[in-house]
Amino acid sequence: MAAPQKAVAGATRPPGPSPSPGRSRARFMIVALLFVLSTLNNADRAILSITGTEIQDQIGVSDITLGYLFSAFSWAYMLAQLPGGWIVDRWGARKVYAGSVLAWSVATLLQGFVPVFGIASAMIALFILRIAVGLAEGPAYPTNGRVVATWFPSAERGTASAIFNSSQYAAPVVFTPFMAWLTHGWGWPSAYFVMGGLGVVLSVWWWVAYRQPRAHPRVNQAELDHLIEGGALVDIEEAAAVGTRDGIDTWSVVRQLLSSRMMIGLYMGQFFITTIVYFFLTWFPIYLIKELGMPLLEAGFTASIPALFGFVGGILGGLLSDALLRRGMSVTAARKIPIVAGLSLSTCIIACAWTSTQTVVIVLMAVAFFGKGLGSLGWTVVSDTSPKEAAGLSGGLFNTFANLAGITTPIVIGYVVDITGSFDGALIFVGASGLAAVLSFVLVVGRIERVHLKEVTP
Secondary structure, eight states: OOOOOOOOTTTOOSSSOOSSSSSOOOHHHHHHHHHHHHHHHHHHHHHHHHHHHHHHHHOOHHHHHHHHHHHHHHHHHHHHHHHHHHHHHHHHHHHHHHHHHHHHHHHHHTTGHHHGHHHHHHHHHHHHHHHHHHHHOOOHHHHHHHHHHHHOHHHHHHHHHHHHHHHHHHHHHHHHHHHHHHHEEEEEHHHHHHHHHHHHHHHHHHHHHHHOOOGOOOHHHHHHHHHHTTTTTEEEEEHHHHHHHOOOOHHHHHHHHTOOHHHHHHHHHHHHHHHHHHIIIIIIIHHHTTTTEEEEEHHHHHHHHHHHOOOOOOOHHHHHHHHHHHHTTHHHHHHHHHHHHHHHHHHHGGGGGGGGOHHHHHHHHHHHHHHHHTTOHHHHHHHHSOOOOGHHHHHHHHHHHHHHHHHHHHHHHHHHHHHHHHSSHHHHHHHHHHHHHHHHHIIOOSSOOOOOOOOOOO
């Protein structure tokens, strides 16, 4: 049997029998890479939620100030989305993701050194480094959406997107207890040192392992044909390179996307979904410590329970959506059914405002997070709808709107907790966001289909 030939980027494979007896599965290794890097991404942005109470004790900041510190990341992250999407369209997923992971990991590691500056200067340094993490993470999720559109046919995109998107739940399951253990045993700076060092290693892993489908040494002709026949954009990198040499009018693309009612509904829905996400990434462990009286280490492990249910829900949502698509349902129905069902379930978090029993709270949070996971198909819809000429830019615009919630959520909750002395109002706010997301997808989005751009060159 002849050895599989390594493809050359942009080249057409020679005719003839498949170099292997069956279809290769390199795309699953690719989505595994996305999952690992996205898990690190979410852990690094959430690290302050674990170390926050220790930092408050050492530096002496109020809940309102901590809310603004949480939001420092999100201001930068939101502003970096459009540039990040443009960058990945211009220079490609391999270079951009490797550089992004390396940059945010170095910024994370450096946060461990801020105590040497003294109290006032430490706060300034922490703000600056949180901003640096946000800027560096900007290209990450637009790259994820672009890679899924490149490597997966339409009928597999729901599952693939659900896998990398489930990293937001895997991060608390894996890293929240770990970071709490580090903080408890060796002080809060240790968590930043370890997580930053791990990211530096993973940036090298991505650089070594990632290639486009035609250039990947583990892709045989059968898998390449499967991708192309199923609608995967296997030549998106080459097409984008030509487009960027000719010059794409970024603002023309943005204006066209913003003129689409479908895309506006998608942006609205994801903003409200991300409100729920940022409650869990920022204030949830602090809620467990301050409202329910849990010690830090116990809160770290407890926070992983709802996240585990969210992870399961996230995977099931993608599997269900793709199964509905294979059974002949339209893309619109296959995507919306899990979204509406899951996000409706997430509103049960409101009931936590009327109980302080730890067991009941964790059960309700687990159900809410399962529902939120089930409905987290926003990035799947981005892969379904993004114009071929600007997939990264489209993902960046989507994530810009989504991460406005990263600014508003921690600040709103910080004020509510500081003014009322309770998390009850915050829980109602988060649950109502789930309902608002449902209404966005039901009443605004309409039919889900790919956006076809008009003239995009200046």
